[in-house]
Amino acid sequence: MLGKPNRAGIIAALDTPEVARAEGWARTVAPHVGMVKVGLELFCAEGGNAVRRVAAHRPVFLDLKFHDIPNTVAGAVRSVCALRPAMLTLHGGGGSTMIAAARRAAEDALGEARPAILAVTVLTSFSTEGLAETGVNGGPAQQVLRLARLALDAGADGLVCSPHEVSRLRDAFGDGPLLVVPGVRPVGAERGDQARIATPEDTVAAGADWLVIGRPITAAPDPGAAAAAIAASLAGR
Numbered sequence: 001m002l003g004k005p006n007r008a009g010i011i012a013a014l015d016t017p018e019v020a021r022a023e024g025w026a027r028t029v030a031p032h033v034g035m036v037k038v039g040l041e042l043f044c045a046e047g048g049n050a051v052r053r054v055a056a057h058r059p060v061f062l063d064l065k066f067h068d069i070p071n072t073v074a075g076a077v078r079s080v081c082a083l084r085p086a087m088l089t090l091h092g093g094g095g096s097t098m099i100a101a102a103r104r105a106a107e108d109a110l111g112e113a114r115p116a117i118l119a120v121t122v123l124t125s126f127s128t129e130g131l132a133e134t135g136v137n138g139g140p141a142q143q144v145l146r147l148a149r150l151a152l153d154a155g156a157d158g159l160v161c162s163p164h165e166v167s168r169l170r171d172a173f174g175d176g177p178l179l180v181v182p183g184v185r186p187v188g189a190e191r192g193d194q195a196r197i198a199t200p201e202d203t204v205a206a207g208a209d210w211l212v213i214g215r216p217i218t219a220a221p222d223p224g225a226a227a228a229a230i231a232a233s234l235a236g237r
């Protein structure tokens with residue numbers, strides 16, 4: 001399994017349905033990022049072919065957020081292990097049995113070479129009000145901590161959370177869990193649909209291992225230069 005990085009790294013989210021474009025971005029940003037992310041848009045359009053193509057440039061974080069009954073999620077994990085992702089995601093809300101089944105499936109498929117299993121806590125697009133609409137009161141931070149405990153106890157290697165929860169998770173769980181953090185916006189970048197955001201510098205200072213950054217890189221006129229500028233802002237941190 002992928003270990004903890006020595007220093008926080010950048011993951012470029014390749015959100016497009018076109019594999020050629022995703023591969024072009026992967027090639028351009030590769031010198032400045034540690035991983036590339038294949039998510040629902042690209043995977044639904046191009047499947048495993050997309051993972052194989054971009055993996056030629058950087059290790060792949062496969063962000064499909066599995067959420068189903070344990071047997072189905074275990075089968076999905078076995079299937080995607082054939083693509084050799086470095087990390088994959090499940091929904092923490094899927095519960096401990098689902099998460100434990102996913103971990104066992106990954107171990108059975110690839111042993112020590114298995115992907116890191118990450119539990120998504122509360123999506124970074126949720127505000128306190130949006131989360132309350134789903135019946136979860138008390139705010140994102142409380143729910144993130146609740147799901148984090150459940151997921152780590154069930155065998156998850158790490159968590160996906162927003163920049164706002166990183167330092168609280170470190171206080172509660174120490175340095176062990178991988179913390180993978182979207183909702184990262186350089187100063188002046190558009191927020192888009194992200195609710196709980198912070199700058200790359202503040203996210204790293206809080207204790208993140210990996211910063212997931214999509215549109216601030218891919219929507220820039222020069223994605224390579226945008227990735228290089230973010231990497232430079234983090235150099236030495």
Ligand SMILES: O=c1ccn([C@@H]2O[C@H](COP(=O)(O)O)[C@@H](O)[C@H]2O)c(=O)[nH]1
Nearest residue numbers: 013039122123124182183212213214215
């Ligand atoms: O809570 C989550 C979980 C996953 N994501 C994914 O990260 C990227 C963020 O892209 P931006 O363009 O930088 O907003 C995207 O692929 C999401 O699917 C997330 O944003 N929040």
